[in-house]
Amino acid sequence: xxxxxxxxxxxxxxxxxxxxxxxxxxxxxxxxxxxxxxxxxxxxxxxxxxxxxxxxxxxxxxxxxxxxxxxxxxxxxxxxxxxxxxxxxxxxxxxxxxxxxxxxxxxxxxxxxxxxxxxxxxxxxxxxxxxxxxxxxxxxxxxxxxxxxxxxxxxxxxxxxxxxxxxxxxxxxxxxxxxxxxxxxxxxxxxxxxxxxxxxxxxxxxxxxxxxxxxxxxxxxxxxxxxxxxxxxxxxxxxxxxxxxxxxxxxxxxxxxxxxxxxxxxxxxxxxxxxxxxxxxxxxxxxxxxxxxxxxxx
Numbered sequence: 001x002x003x004x005x006x007x008x009x010x011x012x013x014x015x016x017x018x019x020x021x022x023x024x025x026x027x028x029x030x031x032x033x034x035x036x037x038x039x040x041x042x043x044x045x046x047x048x049x050x051x052x053x054x055x056x057x058x059x060x061x062x063x064x065x066x067x068x069x070x071x072x073x074x075x076x077x078x079x080x081x082x083x084x085x086x087x088x089x090x091x092x093x094x095x096x097x098x099x100x101x102x103x104x105x106x107x108x109x110x111x112x113x114x115x116x117x118x119x120x121x122x123x124x125x126x127x128x129x130x131x132x133x134x135x136x137x138x139x140x141x142x143x144x145x146x147x148x149x150x151x152x153x154x155x156x157x158x159x160x161x162x163x164x165x166x167x168x169x170x171x172x173x174x175x176x177x178x179x180x181x182x183x184x185x186x187x188x189x190x191x192x193x194x195x196x197x198x199x200x201x202x203x204x205x206x207x208x209x210x211x212x213x214x215x216x217x218x219x220x221x222x223x224x225x226x227x228x229x230x231x232x233x234x235x236x237x238x239x240x241x242x243x244x245x246x247x248x249x250x251x252x253x254x255x256x257x258x259x260x261x262x263x264x265x266x267x268x269x270x271x272x273x274x275x276x277x278x279x280x281x282x283x284x285x286x287x288x289x290x291x292x293x294x295x296x297x298x
Contacts, residue, residue, distance in 0.1 A: 022287035033062025056285035080106030088113035143168035165193030
């Protein structure tokens with residue numbers, strides 16, 4: 001049974017194949033989920049993730065079933081193993097958006113149903129696939145690009161680094177010292193293909209092709225909001241930074257906290273590609289579901 005909990009669950013060749021599938025017309029993929037259900041489990045709310053996932057299932061001929069945290073009660077009403085086995089009785093795949101990554105690991109333990117990570121505290125693989133699609137379509141081959149991520153080295157940054165590495169690229173990270181990758185994360189990125197380069201200030205960002213940022217205060221971190229905002233002072237992506245890199249495109253996985261990690265002028269400006277990214281979330285979800293449901297059991 002194949003699962004996708006983070007990008008490095010895939011070989012480089014498998015990621016390339018998923019990226020290829022994401023560029024295929026819907027009709028070319030056929031209807032691999034015809035007559036089948038896909039469980040869409042959401043512990044936390046979402047706009048892009050829910051809509052892109054459900055529409056991806058529909059486009060592949062399947063039926064998405066939205067399930068909330070209260071309905072399953074993983075760890076309270078039932079064990080994760082029992083939940084996975086139950087859903088495997090009805091569905092072809094389970095897509096899950098959770099707080100703790102270990103919940104996904106528990107759901108995969110029985111290999112009762114393929115599990116796709118829609119977001120966890122550790123990883124956001126479908127976002128990373130959409131981001132690589134966006135970078136390639138806007139700026140060309142990843143291995144020829146200069147990519148800078150500004151801000152918190154969080155789940156989005158981690159999965160993106162793994163995806164970029166898998167297709168031969170490198171990245172730099174402009175981040176405060178307290179918000180950089182752990183040693184474990186660095187080892188994974190190095191194993192995937194490159195040594196992350198850290199920048200201490202946005203002023204150190206030279207000529208680049210892609211400037212990417214994400215919120216400084218993710219869902220569940222609200223209690224530490226004041227401390228985090230203070231820690232990221234000076235790391236906003238603003239008009240000055242983008243003008244200094246006039247050929248660069250700006251990316252953000254959304255939702256954005258306007259006026260914090262990015263200015264309104266950048267989000268809504270000519271260099272912004274945030275809506276291309278959002279569109280590519282659908283293509284990424286469709287490709288992953290088409291690929292993972294076609295895999296034979298190991």
